[in-house]
Amino acid sequence: MPNKIRKIELFDKVGLPTPETKLFKRESISAIWNYIKNTFSNERPLIIRVAGIPDKFSRPYFYVDKKENLPKIFDKLKNLLFQMGVLVIS
Helix, strand or coil: CCHHHHHHHHHHHHCCCCCCCCCCCCCCHHHHHHHHHHHHHCCCCEEEECCCCCCHHHCCEEEECCHHHHHHHHHHHHHHHHHCCCCCCC
16 A cells, blocks of 8 residues: 555544645646646645656655745746656647
């Protein structure tokens, strides 16, 4: 059983709220970007974790807490996806 599922089950058992998690395929950069913008427009901070990197222990993540940081985060995300072999057109 993956760690994420075990953690969510554990949170449920002790009555803690489970974190909302959305999974997107890496081909859908527009879906990822739209979700980031919509979530952040609701004044909620957001953590973006990118999986699928060959070294599973150094999965990069981005913490978005200010609206002015969104373009910088998007550029970093595009560069990361490009390194993974995904063509990103924006």
